[in-house]
Amino acid sequence: MSTWEAINGLLTESVYRLDNNKLEDWAELFAEDGVYRVVPRENIEQGLTGVLIVCNNRNMIRDRVTALREACEFNIHWDRHVTGSPRIKPLGGNEYAVESSYSLYQTDPEGESRLYSVGCYRDKIVLDGEAAQFKERIVVVDTFAIPNLLATPI
Amino acid sequence: MLTKDIWTTKDYSRVPFALYHDQDVYTQEQERIFRGPVWLYVGLEAEIPKPGDFRTTWLGDTPVLFNRDMQGKVHAFVNRCVHRGANVRRESHGNATDHTCFYHRWCYDLEGKLIGVPFQRGVPGKGGGMSPDFKTKDHALRKIRVEMLNGIIFGTFAEEVEPLRDYLGATMLWHLERLTAKPIRIMGYQRQRIHGNWKLYAENVRDQYHGSLLHQFHRKFGISRVTHTGGASLDPRHRHNISWGKEGSDSTEQFSATYQQGKVEVKDFGLSDGQVLEYLPEFEDGISLAICSVFPNVTFQQIRNSLAARQIRTRGINDFELHWTLFGYDDDTAEMQNFRELQTNMVGPGGFISMEDGEAVEVAHRATRPDADCSAIVEMGGGGAIPEEVEHKISDIPVRGFWSYYAELMDIEPEGAIR
Numbered sequence: 001m002s003t004w005e006a007i008n009g010l011l012t013e014s015v016y017r018l019d020n021n022k023l024e025d026w027a028e029l030f031a032e033d034g035v036y037r038v039v040p041r042e043n044i045e046q047g048l049t050g051v052l053i054v055c056n057n058r059n060m061i062r063d064r065v066t067a068l069r070e071a072c073e074f075n076i077h078w079d080r081h082v083t084g085s086p087r088i089k090p091l092g093g094n095e096y097a098v099e100s101s102y103s104l105y106q107t108d109p110e111g112e113s114r115l116y117s118v119g120c121y122r123d124k125i126v127l128d129g130e131a132a133q134f135k136e137r138i139v140v141v142d143t144f145a146i147p148n149l150l151a152t153p154i
Numbered sequence: 155m156l157t158k159d160i161w162t163t164k165d166y167s168r169v170p171f172a173l174y175h176d177q178d179v180y181t182q183e184q185e186r187i188f189r190g191p192v193w194l195y196v197g198l199e200a201e202i203p204k205p206g207d208f209r210t211t212w213l214g215d216t217p218v219l220f221n222r223d224m225q226g227k228v229h230a231f232v233n234r235c236v237h238r239g240a241n242v243r244r245e246s247h248g249n250a251t252d253h254t255c256f257y258h259r260w261c262y263d264l265e266g267k268l269i270g271v272p273f274q275r276g277v278p279g280k281g282g283g284m285s286p287d288f289k290t291k292d293h294a295l296r297k298i299r300v301e302m303l304n305g306i307i308f309g310t311f312a313e314e315v316e317p318l319r320d321y322l323g324a325t326m327l328w329h330l331e332r333l334t335a336k337p338i339r340i341m342g343y344q345r346q347r348i349h350g351n352w353k354l355y356a357e358n359v360r361d362q363y364h365g366s367l368l369h370q371f372h373r374k375f376g377i378s379r380v381t382h383t384g385g386a387s388l389d390p391r392h393r394h395n396i397s398w399g400k401e402g403s404d405s406t407e408q409f410s411a412t413y414q415q416g417k418v419e420v421k422d423f424g425l426s427d428g429q430v431l432e433y434l435p436e437f438e439d440g441i442s443l444a445i446c447s448v449f450p451n452v453t454f455q456q457i458r459n460s461l462a463a464r465q466i467r468t469r470g471i472n473d474f475e476l477h478w479t480l481f482g483y484d485d486d487t488a489e490m491q492n493f494r495e496l497q498t499n500m501v502g503p504g505g506f507i508s509m510e511d512g513e514a515v516e517v518a519h520r521a522t523r524p525d526a527d528c529s530a531i532v533e534m535g536g537g538g539a540i541p542e543e544v545e546h547k548i549s550d551i552p553v554r555g556f557w558s559y560y561a562e563l564m565d566i567e568p569e570g571a572i573r
Contacts, residue, residue, distance in 0.1 A: 038504065042246065043342035050342015050480045052504045054495055059427035064499075070423040071370040073510045145345045145475060149512040150504035 010132035015081035023065040030058045035136040040144035074151035077106040098123040117143040165572035166557040167537040172526035174351035180471045188214025191315040193308040195452030200338040206249045212467040223264035231266045231295035266295035304334035323389030337484040344478035344502035350519030352474040359453045360552035362397045363534045371506040386544040392555030393449035401442040433458035460497040
């Protein structure tokens with residue numbers, strides 16, 4: 001498998017798992033010390049550190065999924081991600097900086113779909129043989145006026 | 155038409171759904187509340203620390219520009235050129251020595267005075283220009299009077315309004331001064347666009363009853379429970395309030411027995427990492443949770459180490475933006491900064507103990523629309539005269555306080571109103 005295939009495989013798998021409500025499996029795409037941050041674009045533009053979600057390791061990502069399953073109440077919906085082609089830059093060793101755009105639509109129980117969020121993924125992906133994992137996934141949210149709430153991961 | 159007959163009770167224990175859905179009500183609110191004799195939250199001085207710094211915001215439906223002049227004084231204006239009504243500033247923030255409208259380049263100084271009109275005297279040899287009696291000194295951006303409280307900027311459109319400190323009252327003052335005792339460091343912003351009437355959120359933050367029921371994370375991890383020592387304090391006019399609580403003031407047995415008796419499930423699950431649950435107590439009074447709502451447009455939040463100002467920006471009957479300014483203090487250690495960041499996971503649109511509020515507002519808004527003549531029940535903690543102190547967390551008494559002051563400003567107090 002080529003590097004391109006391995007990286008694309010991880011990107012494809014991540015949105016597949018989110019769109020099919022396999023959130024527990026989605027968390028496993030991160031390295032043990034993998035970071036997941038969701039950041040409003042306006043904060044980045046202003047050099048501010050504020051985030052929407054921050055998980056500093058895979059267990060914290062698992063905890064977010066647990067909280068969604070067990071504790072939180074949120075809008076009932078299906079997610080559908082549409083992602084763009086990745087820009088891949090080798091960082092040396094087996095690490096790659098990968099950036100790709102996303103659009104995320106949500107569909108409510110009455111079948112109405114709305115554009116929920118657009119933005120980009122700024123990833124650090126690490127390859128171990130044929131296995132690719134997220135070492136870091138920073139979701140830069142252009143739609144930082146979040147419609148209603150942010151529950152299921154982008 | 156909106157009249158005092160709208161109420162079915164005199165103590166605001168029933169809230170007619172029409173108040174959330176009537177366009178005339180909304181129009182009147184903009185005039186009587188957002189432009190009425192109130193102090194509105196504008197922003198924090200820390201957002202415009204340097205001379206020339208400016209920021210744009212909204213007070214009700216009105217676009218607003220606030221800045222710091224070269225002498226360091228803070229000013230706020232309606233963000234609208236006196237010429238043709240365009241925004242003089244379209245960007246969210248910046249630093250400048252003046253404000254020039256992009257449409258015809260009319261220029262204002264940092265006190266809002268009109269200082270330049272291109273071709274005011276016409277073009278030599280060609281004519282044109284403004285009438286000779288037009289004087290720039292007669293024109294300025296519409297000023298919003300501001301007052302500061304320890305770095306919090308409040309503003310008012312009203313000619314006559316009580317001084318800010320009197321408006322807030324002793325209890326809110328105590329809390330806001332407690333929260334701003336040290337210089338503030340801005341962490342960033344979160345925004346949420348909630349498709350519901352703004353008052354449903356104003357009620358939500360005054361309703362302690364929902365805290366550990368809607369937010370299961372609260373009850374499960376003991377951030378806020380009805381078994382905690384806590385309650386609500388209101389100002390004498392009942393328009394503002396602080397809901398507060400002290401973590402760890404109950405026992406596990408007491409907590410379990412109470413929720414079991416109340417037939418409220420507490421699920422058995424744990425977290426793998428749990429960092430998000432750690433915090434550093436930072437106030438000597440032991441209050442770990444304080445939600446301070448100042449009528450009409452802001453709530454200051456202290457939830458463990460998560461500090462924020464939540465501003466309501468109205469956007470019509472069916473829509474508002476909840477704008478969160480996350481902050482800490484200049485002297486935060488690296489450890490404290492880390493705690494504040496991790497606890498951001500709890501609050502805002504994606505927060506474990508706040509995402510539910512957006513959903514609650516949206517579904518209540520949609521479901522109440524078809525029956526304007528029905529009413530919501532606001533009676534937890536009892537009806538009748540509104541007390542200034544509530545010594546438990548099983549109440550929505552401050553919601554009645556909100557409505558009583560709302561009714562006064564809107565001139566729809568029922569005959570013999572009980573407040």
